[in-house]
Amino acid sequence: MSQNLVIRSVVGLFAVIVVGTLGYMYLEGWTFLDGLYMTVITIGSIGYQEVHPLGEWGRVFTIFLIFIGFGVVGYVLITGSRMLIEGEVEKIITRRRSMKAIEKTTGHFVVCGFGRMGAYVCHQFHARGIPFVVIENAPEAQLKIIDQGYHLAPGNATEEEVLISANIKSARGLVSVLNSDAANVYVVLSARELNSDLEIIARAGEESAHKKLLRAGANRVISPYQVGGMRMVMGILKPEVMNFLEVAMDYRDMNIELEEVSITNDSVYCGKSLVETDIRRDLNLIIIAIKKTHGKMVFNPGPSATIEEGDTLIAMGERKSLRILEQKGRKSHV
Numbered sequence: 001m002s003q004n005l006v007i008r009s010v011v012g013l014f015a016v017i018v019v020g021t022l023g024y025m026y027l028e029g030w031t032f033l034d035g036l037y038m039t040v041i042t043i044g045s046i047g048y049q050e051v052h053p054l055g056e057w058g059r060v061f062t063i064f065l066i067f068i069g070f071g072v073v074g075y076v077l078i079t080g081s082r083m084l085i086e087g088e089v090e091k092i093i094t095r096r097r098s099m100k101a102i103e104k105t106t107g108h109f110v111v112c113g114f115g116r117m118g119a120y121v122c123h124q125f126h127a128r129g130i131p132f133v134v135i136e137n138a139p140e141a142q143l144k145i146i147d148q149g150y151h152l153a154p155g156n157a158t159e160e161e162v163l164i165s166a167n168i169k170s171a172r173g174l175v176s177v178l179n180s181d182a183a184n185v186y187v188v189l190s191a192r193e194l195n196s197d198l199e200i201i202a203r204a205g206e207e208s209a210h211k212k213l214l215r216a217g218a219n220r221v222i223s224p225y226q227v228g229g230m231r232m233v234m235g236i237l238k239p240e241v242m243n244f245l246e247v248a249m250d251y252r253d254m255n256i257e258l259e260e261v262s263i264t265n266d267s268v269y270c271g272k273s274l275v276e277t278d279i280r281r282d283l284n285l286i287i288i289a290i291k292k293t294h295g296k297m298v299f300n301p302g303p304s305a306t307i308e309e310g311d312t313l314i315a316m317g318e319r320k321s322l323r324i325l326e327q328k329g330r331k332s333h334v
Contacts, residue, residue, distance in 0.1 A: 009076040016043060016072045020065050028058045038062075043069025098151050099165070102133050105151070106170040109133075112157035112187050113178040114141040117203060117224065121175055122150055133166045158186040163194060173199035176218075181209035185216050192217030258288075258314070259322045261329040265309045268328050275303035283325060285317035 020039030024030045030038070034051045042065050054062060108131035111121055118134070125132045126148075134145050135157040145152045155162035157178060168174070168191055176187040184202045191198055202218040204210045205225075213221045234242045247256060263270055269277050279285050290298045293310035307313070315325055 009079045012072045013076055016065075016069055020069075023061050023065070024058070027061055028052065028055060039065065042066055043073055098146075099153070102151050102153060102165070102167050105131055105133065105167055107131065107172045108167070108170075110135060110153075110163070110166045110168055110171050110174045110191075112174065112176045112184075114138075114145055115177065115179060117177045118175075119144075121177065122148075126150070133171075135162055135166055158183050158190065160190050160194065163187075163190055168194050168198070171195060171198060173201070176200070176202040178203070179205075181205050181212075185209070185212050188213055188216040188218045256316065257319055257322055258316050259326070260291075261313045261315060261322075261326050263307055263309060263311045263313065263329050264331075266331055267307075267309075268331070269307045270309050271306070273304050273306050274301060277307070279313075279315070279325065283317065283321040285315045285321050285325060287313055287315055289314040 017036070017039055020042065021032065021035040024035035024038050025032060028035075030052065038051050042062060109125060110133050111118055111125070112135045114122070114134055114136040118136075122132065122134060122145075131151075133151045133153050135153045135155065136142050136145055137154070137156045142152060142154055153162060153166035155165065157163065157176070174187075174191045176184045176191075178184050178187065181204060184204070188200055188202050191200060200218045201220045201222060202213045204213055204221045204223045207223070210221050210223065231242065234245075269279070274280065274287060279287060287301055288299070290301050290305060290307070291312040291314065292298065293308070298305060313325070313329065315322060
């Protein structure tokens with residue numbers, strides 16, 4: 001609808017200019033430039049002196065052009081104002097709806113920063129159907145967030161009020177990927193104070209920020225440069241291993257995923273060995289490792305390995321089977 005109004009306005013204005021220019025050329029015998037200049041100052045109500053003295057028919061044509069020009073220019077101005085007002089109103093309504101939706105959201109992730117890394121994190125969350133809220137202060141980035149249909153909590157993520165507006169107290173985790181290490185430290189400190197159970201992962205640009213972020217309360221700190229360098233080394237030294245990891249981690253192109261599943265005391269698997277479960281037999285999943293409650297990681301567990309309450313299974317396989325494993329990891333009957 002808005003696009004049609006713009007096209008009509010531009011075509012109408014262009015048509016008036018063309019008709020006015022040709023009219024002066026025909027009636028007064030003026031050059032193209034003189035006719036164009038006279039048309040523009042007439043419909044623009046600038047009021048400069050006439051280019052050349054006008055004849056009788058020239059004056060009549062000018063009166064006609066003034067009325068038509070007023071109408072078209074007025075239509076263009078009204079259309080432009082309407083689009084601006086409607087656009088701003090739509091933004092306000094969208095933000096209010098988003099904030100209301102955020103108030104009702106629980107068990108979500110809060111993503112602080114919508115740069116390249118933040119945008120990728122949001123894309124992955126969205127692809128997996130994981131609820132999340134984005135905190136962003138830059139107007140251009142906010143428009144991108146709204147356009148993609150993500151929940152936006154506008155403002156500076158280092159301010160507690162903004163974190164609270166993202167419903168941080170009911171969140172499951174927080175991802176802080178701001179460009180400044182100092183800002184990430186502030187975010188982690190505030191978020192940990194507001195929600196002690198929050199799972200926090202933060203970005204560190206400098207090596208010195210790694211320990212600071214951990215002391216501030218981050219559960220895990222990621223250095224993009226370190227991870228990127230490691231992947232490059234793996235890619236050149238062990239290309240097939242790297243290909244396997246990329247296939248396993250790339251959610252978009254394959255139906256294979258890596259997943260971690262926590263075992264509760266109500267789980268159907270609790271107290272059983274791997275061979276006694278349907279994990280390999282029916283779900284056709286590979287258990288790469290089992291993280292025990294005391295922190296020990298058991299890699300490539302054998303068939304007799306026992307699954308206990310509080311264990312975390314690191315599994316690989318098809319998404320559908322992994323979703324079933326997650327359900328059975330929490331419940332005794334599915």
